[in-house]
Amino acid sequence: MKRKHLIVVGGGAAGFFAAVNAAEMNSALQVTLLEKSGKLLAKVAVSGGGRCNVTHHCFEIEDMIRNYPRGARFLKKAFHHFFTPDTIQWFHQRGVPLKVEKDGRMFPVSNRSETIIDCLLKAANRLGVDIRLHSPVSRISVYRNETGISNEAQKRFTVYLSDTAFLEADYLCLACGGYPKLAQYNWLQELSLQIKPPVPSLFTFNIPGSGITELMGISVNAASIKVAGTKLRSEGPLLITHWGLSGPAVLRLSAWGAIELAQRQYQFTVLVNWTGALSEQQLQQSWPEWRNTFATRKIFQHQPFALPARLWHYLLQKSGIDDSQRWGDLLQKQQNALIQWLTASSFEVKGKTTFKEEFVTCGGIDLSEIDVNTMQSKNQPGLFFAGEMMDVDGITGGFNFQHAWTSGWIAAKSIANIADT
Numbered sequence: 001m002k003r004k005h006l007i008v009v010g011g012g013a014a015g016f017f018a019a020v021n022a023a024e025m026n027s028a029l030q031v032t033l034l035e036k037s038g039k040l041l042a043k044v045a046v047s048g049g050g051r052c053n054v055t056h057h058c059f060e061i062e063d064m065i066r067n068y069p070r071g072a073r074f075l076k077k078a079f080h081h082f083f084t085p086d087t088i089q090w091f092h093q094r095g096v097p098l099k100v101e102k103d104g105r106m107f108p109v110s111n112r113s114e115t116i117i118d119c120l121l122k123a124a125n126r127l128g129v130d131i132r133l134h135s136p137v138s139r140i141s142v143y144r145n146e147t148g149i150s151n152e153a154q155k156r157f158t159v160y161l162s163d164t165a166f167l168e169a170d171y172l173c174l175a176c177g178g179y180p181k182l183a184q185y186n187w188l189q190e191l192s193l194q195i196k197p198p199v200p201s202l203f204t205f206n207i208p209g210s211g212i213t214e215l216m217g218i219s220v221n222a223a224s225i226k227v228a229g230t231k232l233r234s235e236g237p238l239l240i241t242h243w244g245l246s247g248p249a250v251l252r253l254s255a256w257g258a259i260e261l262a263q264r265q266y267q268f269t270v271l272v273n274w275t276g277a278l279s280e281q282q283l284q285q286s287w288p289e290w291r292n293t294f295a296t297r298k299i300f301q302h303q304p305f306a307l308p309a310r311l312w313h314y315l316l317q318k319s320g321i322d323d324s325q326r327w328g329d330l331l332q333k334q335q336n337a338l339i340q341w342l343t344a345s346s347f348e349v350k351g352k353t354t355f356k357e358e359f360v361t362c363g364g365i366d367l368s369e370i371d372v373n374t375m376q377s378k379n380q381p382g383l384f385f386a387g388e389m390m391d392v393d394g395i396t397g398g399f400n401f402q403h404a405w406t407s408g409w410i411a412a413k414s415i416a417n418i419a420d421t
């Protein structure tokens with residue numbers, strides 16, 4: 001009997017996981033992996049600052065899915081098939097133990113992403129996966145047997161690398177990653193897939209012309225930020241950069257607001273509460289007590305918020321308060337202005353900057369097209385998906401790779417199973 005052929009398109013985390021696991025689960029399967037560039041697992045190499053943040057130390061599905069602005073409900077089901085403990089075990093069984101850091105991110109003990117790359121490459125070689133570099137897939141055609149006469153010799157998919165070069169496959173797994181441009185999905189036209197318009201996620205805010213950027217390098221551990229006129233808000237560490245605002249609070253907001261902020265063409269007002277949880281009303285209430293306690297002290301030298309001195313100086317300046325002024329001498333007008341600046345500093349965001357450490361695409365193959373238990377297209381038998389190409393994306397912290405491993409593994413399992421039938 002002729003071997004069934006699986007072609008995986010994309011040599012990233014998801015494509016590799018699908019290819020290697022399918023080959024391992026069904027040795028009768030012939031597996032080919034096509035990568036358009038000259039480099040395999042390129043994002044794995046640079047991720048986590050070259051250490052590869054493989055997954056997140058979270059063993060509760062309900063908690064885990066809170067980190068995915070898109071695809072949480074889908075993943076709730078998918079994680080029942082392959083979850084964080086499975087990832088840890090998978091790599092451990094192949095000689096790559098993982099360790100956890102304080103913030104929950106998990107890395108190889110070696111602290112080197114090469115360890116993950118070597119592990120996947122070794123497995124692919126051992127299992128005979130045929131890896132072809134510089135093989136960009138430019139078109140796919142599907143054989144539809146309308147004659148009703150069985151045609152065993154005819155493979156279902158023809159995968160074109162150019163007008164004349166092509167390969168044929170029984171099963172196809174698309175793991176091409178994310179592209180924040182709809183036109184990049186044109187080559188999939190023949191598959192009639194629904195695509196959720198892709199836009200970038202995980203970016204930082206540009207605030208040109210604002211004095212705040214002079215405080216670059218300063219960070220506040222627990223700030224809260226919101227986008228004026230929307231429900232978008234987030235909390236956490238905030239970093240002032242030479243172009244605007246960054247840090248986990250901003251990245252999280254950019255992820256949850258990816259679609260809304262794209263619609264606003266990245267022009268919006270962001271309001272920063274430097275105290276984190278304290279409201280304007282709470283500050284108004286506490287103020288008389290601080291005023292009494294610190295009455296004779298210089299306001300610049302005594303503040304109850306533990307903010308970096310340069311930031312405090314900036315906020316005082318903005319509120320029209322001189323560094324030498326004492327708490328007891330503060331005018332009502334100055335006090336109100338300071339409370340306003342502390343709880344709702346307003347900045348005009350004009351544009352975004354890609355975050356170097358991690359960025360992903362929001363949007364992609366519509367999840368309504370995909371059977372979560374198999375990762376197979378609901379309309380196109382034999383067609384599977386894995387990774388960021390689907391309309392799933394997470395915040396930073398290892399969540400995007402976990403999705404790549406999970407979807408790659410489920411696709412592999414389903415293909416290995418049906419290839420047997």
Ligand SMILES: Cc1cc2nc3c(=O)[nH]c(=O)nc-3n(C[C@H](O)[C@H](O)[C@H](O)COP(=O)(O)OP(=O)(O)OC[C@H]3O[C@@H](n4cnc5c(N)ncnc54)[C@H](O)[C@@H]3O)c2cc1C
Pocket residue numbers: 009010011012013014015034035036037039040041042043044046047048049052053054055135136137138175176177178356357358359360386387388389397398399400401402404
């Ligand atoms: C700088 C950076 C750092 C990151 N750090 C982390 C991190 O620490 N933790 C985390 O969880 N996530 C991280 N991410 C996100 C994570 O890397 C991705 O979500 C994940 O790599 C997606 O894997 P994938 O296999 O779906 O796609 P990709 O890794 O993008 O792989 C897709 C592959 O398909 C190939 N391809 C595309 N089209 C074709 C075609 N037509 N024919 C043939 N090949 C094709 C591409 O060249 C590419 O190699 C980071 C992302 C970036 C950009």
